[in-house]
Amino acid sequence: MPPINDSAVVDFNHPFFLHPSDTPGTLLISHQLVGLENYNVWSRSMRIVLLAKNKLGFVDGSFQKDSYGPDLHPQWERCNAILLSWILNAVSKELSASIVFASNAASVWDDLMEHFDKVNGFRIFFLHREIATISQGELSVSTYFTKLKMLWDEYVALVPIASCECVNSQQYSRHVTQQQLFLFLMGLNETYSSIRSQILLMQPLPSVNQAYSMVAQEESQRIQLSVMPSPDSSVFYSKGSGILDRRQFQGICDYCKVKGHERDSCYRLIGFPPDFKFSKRRNAQAAVAVSESAAVPEPVVVLTLLMPLAS
Known part of the structure; x- marks a missing residue:
């Protein structure tokens, strides 16, 4: 590349331009180089990002320091240092120890390629x-x-x-x-x-x-x-309408504290259906007590359920 005029303006399109986000701690890619097993993916990912930032020439040798005038040498050194830090951030700790003392990003890139670019x-x-x-x-x-x-x-x-x-x-x-x-x-x-x-x-x-x-x-x-919720297979008895159908309820009744139904369909309030299957004799007697006490205030019904049943 022929020497570039020292008076050239370092604008957005110039390879020496650095965006405020181009800091030494920037992580260019999400994965680090660990060795032979991921070098190809790592190298391609890095090349894509560096090309997007117009900095690929610093690692492939296109942007040599001697190709620019003395007035641009400090800017070249700055960009080269940024590239070195980006490479250090993109390799494992074991590999970074071997390249931390390097002074040229292109030489580090060539060394990594020589060690790990084993297309066999x-x-x-x-x-x-x-x-x-x-x-x-x-x-x-x-x-x-x-x-x-x-x-x-x-x-x-x-x-x-x-x-x-x-x-x-x-x-x-x-x-x-x-x-x-x-x-x-x-x-x-x-x-x-x-x-x-x-x-x-x-x-x-x-x-x-x-x-x-x-x-x-x-x-x-x-x-x-x-x-999607599926319809509940249970059918609930209601004194007013005869039968109450509903979808499965996952909450807890605020009256009897039993999971699976709401207060307005609680058997202990609306009465047990005639064909309800009781598993225990105690529950059957409790259901009869509730059905017969429809006119009794709610606290009395609760006491009736809690009273010990005669053997």
């Missing part, structure tokens, strides 16, 4: 096996789809798909898209066999994202149906 057959084999054997199990549809998509995205990053406009490339791209759909449907639980059959009968076949949307809607409907 073993990692590709592992991803291929995980994608082929993954299943929903106890996961929700959303969690299962997200996990599968992460594995697939990493696999495509390691084994890129040809993107030219030739016929063979387009055919292969359609084949890959179809494989993604089949893998998603294969891993679903058997409870979704009906919606899976509907998707496979569609012409043309939908994309994996469209299929996920259909299955997610099915899951949402099932959840809504499972939490």
Whole structure:
């Protein structure tokens, strides 16, 4: 890159521009680099964020200090220090100890790439096996789809798909898209066999994202149906209207303190129905006492229930 004029204004589009939120303590991504197992995901996540902040050139070598005039060197040093702090915040404590004394963000980036960017057959084999054997199990549809998509995205990053406009490339791209759909449907639980059959009968076949949307809607409907209250199977007797039907009540009666009914349908106030099944003789005698004392004030009825029954 040719030297840039020292009088150039460091505006929003300039690579040396720092937003007030660009502080040393900023966490660019939610996960830290721990080693070989997550370097590819970490590196791609960091590159996306740095590109959005117009700072990717500080780690890939595009923004060399010597490419700028002396008047911009202090600003370059400041940006380089910010980049070093961002990298330190994005790696594990074990790795940060080995790079804390580095003075150049690009050299740190190159060192991490040299140590952990091991694109070998073993990692590709592992991803291929995980994608082929993954299943929903106890996961929700959303969690299962997200996990599968992460594995697939990493696999495509390691084994890129040809993107030219030739016929063979387009055919292969359609084949890959179809494989993604089949893998998603294969891993679903058997409870979704009906919606899976509907998707496979569609012409043309939908994309994996469209299929996920259909299955997610099915899951949402099932959840809504499972939490809807169901009518209570019990029928309650009322002196005024004969029979009182209601939905299941989950609270506690404020009169008898028994769970499962409200005060206006409490047998101890409105009377027990003729066909009520008593489990104990004591309860039967108590029910008769309540039915016969309709004109007795409420406190007397309570005392009658609490009185010991003759053996």
